[in-house]
Amino acid sequence: NAGVTQTPKFQVLKTGQSMTLQCAQDMNHEYMSWYRQDPGMGLRLIHYSVGAGITDQGEVPNGYNVSRSTTEDFPLRLLSAAPSQTSVYFCASSYSDTVNEQFFGPGTRLTVL
Amino acid sequence: AQSVTQPDIHITVSEGASLELRCNYSYGATPYLFWYVQSPGQGLQLLLKYFSGDTLVQGIKGFEAEFKRSQSSFNLRKPSVHWSDAAEYFCAVVRGTTDSWGKFQFGAGTQVVVTP
Numbered sequence: 001n002a003g004v005t006q007t008p009k010f011q012v013l014k015t016g017q018s019m020t021l022q023c024a025q026d027m028n029h030e031y032m033s034w035y036r037q038d039p040g041m042g043l044r045l046i047h048y049s050v051g052a053g054i055t056d057q058g059e060v061p062n063g064y065n066v067s068r069s070t071t072e073d074f075p076l077r078l079l080s081a082a083p084s085q086t087s088v089y090f091c092a093s094s095y096s097d098t099v100n101e102q103f104f105g106p107g108t109r110l111t112v113l
Numbered sequence: 114a115q116s117v118t119q120p121d122i123h124i125t126v127s128e129g130a131s132l133e134l135r136c137n138y139s140y141g142a143t144p145y146l147f148w149y150v151q152s153p154g155q156g157l158q159l160l161l162k163y164f165s166g167d168t169l170v171q172g173i174k175g176f177e178a179e180f181k182r183s184q185s186s187f188n189l190r191k192p193s194v195h196w197s198d199a200a201e202y203f204c205a206v207v208r209g210t211t212d213s214w215g216k217f218q219f220g221a222g223t224q225v226v227v228t229p
């Protein structure tokens with residue numbers, strides 16, 4: 001199993017550009033989440049999904065969009081990038097039968113100029 | 114609203130010495146509690162978790178944590194630190210309600226530096 005994969009590993013954008021961060025998992029997990037990690041702030045939940053077709057907002061959803069058409073994939077879209085979105089982004093997944101360990105991807109380091 | 118506090122931003126410890134990382138949570142009921150470790154440039158790896166039962170839980174890499182309901186704490190400990198334990202450590206909580214099972218709330222993290 002590859003676990004949770006994220007692409008790209010690094011990305012530089014200009015203000016106003018849009019892009020999609022990709023996340024995929026091969027563990028048949030129902031829950032998938034996106035976090036951003038900023039120094040001194042830990043990880044903050046952006047959006048999450050409890051299954052295909054179902055998404056919900058987390059703590060910091062503004063400026064981000066998600067959809068979940070399959071169990072495996074959970075892309076995160078930046079609609080119009082801003083310097084405040086410079087961060088490291090992590091995708092995570094877990095089973096949904098109860099509270100379970102979340103498995104994390106390796107992260108995407110995004111810089112917005 | 115629930116919150117997670119890791120009071121120590123940065124800890125320096127000598128190799129072979131003991132380590133204790135603090136975590137306090139604010140939540141009306143007992144949440145599900147986790148400790149994760151993040152090595153430089155890596156994703157997060159689970160060290161241990163507490164759901165119920167025995168309040169002293171054992172994890173990987175020689176770590177353990179103790180849940181104290183009266184203090185709303187879940188502190189992480191290791192008796193003898195190795196240089197490879199240098200990393201950032203995160204405490205996380207999850208509410209026990211069905212609609213929150215996938216919503217992890219993380220503390221700000223504690224950076225651990227190990228000196229020779």
